[in-house]
Every structure is written in C-alpha cells, then in structure tokens.
Amino acid sequence: MNRLLSAQGGDVTSWRAAENFAFNYRQTMLELAASGEYGTAEELFMQTYAELDNKILAHRRMISELEQIIEKSAGVTLTELAYLNDSFYKLLYRHFELFNSTSAFYQLSISFLVKATESIISNVIDNTSSSTPGISDISIIALGPAGRAEYSPYCSLQLIMVHGEVLPSQQEEFNNFCALLHNGFESAGFNIDPLVTPRNADWRGTPAEWQNRCLEGLEKNEKEELINLCRLIDQYPLYNPVMFADKFKQSIQSIISNRAPAVSNLIERMAALPSGISLIGKLKLERSGSEQGRFRLLDYGLLPFSAALSVLSVITGNLPNGSSERISTLLKLGRVDVELAERMLNSWHTLHGLRLSLELSALESGERSCQLCLDPRQLSDQLLQLFTEALESVAVIKRHVGIIYSGLEA
Numbered sequence: 001m002n003r004l005l006s007a008q009g010g011d012v013t014s015w016r017a018a019e020n021f022a023f024n025y026r027q028t029m030l031e032l033a034a035s036g037e038y039g040t041a042e043e044l045f046m047q048t049y050a051e052l053d054n055k056i057l058a059h060r061r062m063i064s065e066l067e068q069i070i071e072k073s074a075g076v077t078l079t080e081l082a083y084l085n086d087s088f089y090k091l092l093y094r095h096f097e098l099f100n101s102t103s104a105f106y107q108l109s110i111s112f113l114v115k116a117t118e119s120i121i122s123n124v125i126d127n128t129s130s131s132t133p134g135i136s137d138i139s140i141i142a143l144g145p146a147g148r149a150e151y152s153p154y155c156s157l158q159l160i161m162v163h164g165e166v167l168p169s170q171q172e173e174f175n176n177f178c179a180l181l182h183n184g185f186e187s188a189g190f191n192i193d194p195l196v197t198p199r200n201a202d203w204r205g206t207p208a209e210w211q212n213r214c215l216e217g218l219e220k221n222e223k224e225e226l227i228n229l230c231r232l233i234d235q236y237p238l239y240n241p242v243m244f245a246d247k248f249k250q251s252i253q254s255i256i257s258n259r260a261p262a263v264s265n266l267i268e269r270m271a272a273l274p275s276g277i278s279l280i281g282k283l284k285l286e287r288s289g290s291e292q293g294r295f296r297l298l299d300y301g302l303l304p305f306s307a308a309l310s311v312l313s314v315i316t317g318n319l320p321n322g323s324s325e326r327i328s329t330l331l332k333l334g335r336v337d338v339e340l341a342e343r344m345l346n347s348w349h350t351l352h353g354l355r356l357s358l359e360l361s362a363l364e365s366g367e368r369s370c371q372l373c374l375d376p377r378q379l380s381d382q383l384l385q386l387f388t389e390a391l392e393s394v395a396v397i398k399r400h401v402g403i404i405y406s407g408l409e410a
Helices: 016-035 043-071 079-101 102-126 166-187 207-220 223-231 242-257 262-270 295-316 324-332 338-364 381-409
Strands: 139-143 159-162 236-239
Touching: 016 043, 016 139, 016 223, 043 079, 079 207, 079 338, 102 139, 102 166, 102 236, 102 338, 102 381, 139 223, 139 242, 139 324, 159 166, 166 262, 207 223, 236 242, 242 262, 242 295, 242 381, 262 295, 262 381, 295 338, 295 381, 324 338
Parallel strands: none
Antiparallel strands: 139 159, 139 236
C-alpha cells in the first residue's frame, strides 16, 4: 500500500491509500473465488479470515514479547544485556520477515537502544568512583544511521558525548570512564564504531568545547574537518537529558547552516554521490569481483537518499530525527509538494525494506556483517519496478535539494 502524506485525520480507513488497497484486495479475492482453484467462495473467504486472524495474533504476541525484552533490559548486567540484545533482534527480524514493516523495526530498535544505553551507563557508573568528574551531566547522542533513528545490529554504532566541566587533573580518571563506557557497549553486543566514540577525545566535550570545535573546523575548511562536521547533522539522544541534547543539536546545526562554505560543501558532496541508474536507464551492477552482477544498495541508494534528507535538514532548519518525520515536516513547511513527499516516503520504505531483507538473510546465514549488495534477479517483477522507481526518485530528490538551495542563495 502506498504511503500517502496527503491523507487527513487519524482514521486510516478514510485515507485514499487504504481505499485503494481495500479495492484491490477485494478484486483479487473475487478473481480467486471465480477461478475455483481454492474451493468454493465461502471456503476461500473463511480460509482468508482465519489467516488474517492468525497474522493479527502473531503480530500482537511478537510486539508484546519485544516490549517485554525492552523493559527487561533495564538494570541488568552487561552479560544479561548481551543475551537480551541477541534475543531481541532475532525476534525483531522475524517480525519484519512476517510483516515487512520498516517503520515498526526502526521504532522498536531505537527504543531498545535507548533502554540498553541507560543500562550500560548504569553498569559503568556502578563500577566507577562516584566522584568521577562530569558523569552527572553526560549526554550520549547517536550519529549515523542510529542518529536518523534507523539503527540495526548490522550498523556501526556511532556515539558522541556531551559532558560537564572536567579539570586537567581529573582528565585521566574521566578518560578511564569513557574507555569503560566504550567497552560496555561492546560487552553488551553492540558493534560500536572504533573512531566515533566517547573513548576518542575528539568525539566528546563540553557544550563550549563542541561549539569551538565546530567553529574551528569551519574556519579550516578542510575536507576531513567538514566531513566530521557533517556527521553531527543527524543526532538522536540516547541518554539524559533529552532537552539538553535537543538544545545541543540546534546549536550545532545553527553553526553549520549559517556558514555558506559548509552548506556548499554539503551540497557538493551530496551531488557527487553516484546514482544507481545509468544514463541509459539500467541498474549499475558490479562488473567484476565477488559481487559481480550485484547492486551496491548502500552506495547507490541508501547513502544518496540519507544525504539529501540531511542537507534538507540543514538548509530548512532542525528537522526531526527520523526520515519519515522529516518528510512529513518538509511537506508541512511547503519545502516539497505532496507528489514529491510521497515519492520520498515510498522510496525510503522500498530502500530500507531491501536493506533489512539483506540483513535478515545475513542473520539466517550466521554472518556477523552484511555488505548490502543485492541481486536484482532475485527480486520479483513488482519489487524490481518499485526499486527502480525508488532510485529514480533519489535522483529527483537530489536535484530538488539543489533547487531549494539555489532559491535560498538568490
């Protein structure tokens, strides 16, 4: 069913997308009944009703189990948390396999990550001196996929810290705390980034230190510095306090958005990301190596799409964390029309649905990493068409970002 942002009100049955889905479903049922392949019409309808009831019960049971795991993750040891982490994501991927809901996957995933972060920090603090400087004021913020509320266990978890004042004489003790925190995430089963982590002094600091770091990076105008600044666009607060983290996000984005060189660099980097569709309208497939004949979903689909939304967040002004929420806000602000907003939302669901499907296959194979390379030959004709349309939409979205920015410069 298409996701329509033009729908008004909370009654899903009144949405055009729901009406279209119901009409098509009804027509399909009538055609199946007329074919006689599934017994009488009454037998077909009774079987369908039973299957729907079973799906509803399975959904409710799995959601209940997932929510119970989230609650259990509070106040447990790191060993217990690692077990819950494994159990949670095995069940969550199973839910995705049955219901194909990217939204449900990411919403539940980020809820678990927030609760797990609280438990990890609690464990580390319990094993640290209560007098350790700065720990009463720390805020842990996710960047990257988790910063866009699109976290999965196959992502590298990028974390930064904002903390209170730490005197030079207290620095060694605080360094130890940050190292223990990094190790805590690893012990709990998370694939934490080896670079973008509070263990690295470059990715932690007081609000004033972060502000100075951003201003100095913009002043240098060097590629690596600008890339690091761009990482700060997508932020999701994982630990205490939310209001403080929101204020921090607004201040960082304000610094970046008010510096033309930084925004121009963002636009250039977004525009330079490769398209997944060739000039003759074909998918760009790998020509050699172990991935020959496959499509690099991350490089040609997910990254260009995320980059475009991140740039829009900067030039529009502090959009929400999640992609779906950002698209809805862009529509409300009049930055995109209904048609483009719906293309963006459908593209997000298609691209991330394929991403989670590839990760599910990796999980079932016992693989600890996922290259996000898909074989288009394994896609149904309908899904291949949706996939191609999503990639075409990404190119349209990137051009639209450039148009919006040009209008702001004029």
